[in-house]
Amino acid sequence: MTLEIRNLSTPEEVRSALGAFFRSMVGLPPLTLDAATITDPGRYIGALDEGRVIGGTDSYSGYLVVPGGTRVPHAAVTHVGVLPTHRRRGVLRRLLAAQFDDLARRGEVVATLRASEAVIYERFGYGVASSARSVRVDARRARLRPTHPEGGRIVLVDDAVTTSRLRDIAGLVESPGSIGLPEPWWELQRLRRAGDPASVHVAVHRTGDVDDGFVIYRPEGSDHWFESSERTITVTDFVAANDSARAGLWRHLLSLDLVDVIDIAAVPLDDPIVVAVDDRRSLTLGPERDETWLRLIDVEAALGARAYAEEDPVSVAVVDPQLPSNSGIYEIGSKSVRRTDARPDVTVDVSALGATYLGGTRWRQLAAVGRVTVHRDDAIRRLDVLFGTDRLPFSGTSF
Secondary structure, eight states: OOEEEEEOOSHHHHHHHHHHHHHHHSSSOOOOSOHHHHSOTTOOEEEEETTEEEEEEEEEEEEEEOTTSOEEEEEEEEEEEEOGGGTTSSHHHHHHHHHHHHHHHHTOOEEEEOOSSTTSGGGGTOEEEEEEEEEEEETTTOOBOTTSOOOOEEEEEOGGGOHHHHHHHHTTOOSTTOEEOOHHHHHHHHHHHHTOSSOOEEEEEEETTEEEEEEEEEEESGGGTTTOSSOEEEEEEEEESSHHHHHHHHHHHHTOTTOOEEEEEEEETTOTHHHHBSOGGGEEEOOOEEEEEEEESSHHHHHHHSOOOSOOOEEEEEEOSSSGGGOEEEEEOSSOEEEOOSOOSEEEEHHHHHHHTTSSSOHHHHHHTTSEEEOSTTHHHHHHHHTOOSSOOOOOOOO
16 A cells, blocks of 8 residues: 555545545445535645545634633544554554644634544543434423513524625624534535425524524424424524523423423433423433543643633643653643643643543542543642633534
8 A cells, every 4th residue: 555645636536535434434425515615724634555546534723712701712523533454554544644634723712523433532642522412302391480581572584695694693602612603514514404405494593683593303203294293393503602592492392382392302411491391201311422522732822822710830740652752741720731750640641631621520530440640649639620611512513
């Protein structure tokens, strides 16, 4: 095998790479969209064997919201795959190494992805930084409590002409784990909805004269809608920039006529809906599952960008075999983060640090299973205070 790893330079190469990705995933439907229009130009890295693309890794540019509200430069990694004929030859390792170098050159501080397999990415420095669960609502039983806020006004809009409006709303969300994505990703979502044979409904929430939330849903089994004994809608997108928008969107969903069941694929683990209804058994909560896999590309910049709670500083030794410039000792305090030559209080690998970065995994959990080496008593307690957040991280966005 004569392998070449490089950024793909032509639309034809990008189309070949995305075709290889779909083949590598086996269970995905055939690709019907033009890959060149739904990818971020210049970011697809391919593996070529004698000039033929046999694998690749792609990403979208944008930002990630970290605790404290700062938006750090971020790469949403996607379309990672190698043809079955070229597996177990180190192709994926070389692809991801090239991508790390590429992201570092671009000044992107973190990368995240959604993992098709749960045992691949930790060895490349990714850690599970946020989790989610599904929720199924029996709308025949669920009633919002009298104390539940009214929310603002709901406007139904035409999905075909509203992509920029939805993108602007998503840009208002400031909760940890939220991400911003570029125009090609939004175009991909629009094309997917346009190709859905079921009708798609888009409801926008307004507080005063500001759009600050939206929900997108579609009916299941619309051919037999009126005869069905369990008319179900699937919510594909639920985006709320504040509590008023969240309240108004839930009120809209639960007020829909001719709807018996509401299925939402992903909500935060601490979503308020579980305490918003008067009959908790009207909700069926799915199991917790990994959502955001996070990789720190620039540890010092990433640690310095997020906010910390008030506590004495802790010196953390970070080990990063793939990006050795990240390896070192960092003094993390409520006011600043800096490199230091001091003796470390704990030692951790970069994947475990990534898991704690958004506040979704506690240091105590990692220490209990040996993923943190503790050199000083009380360091874990202090780290959990420093990294603590007022809400669990959540993205709610697939890519």
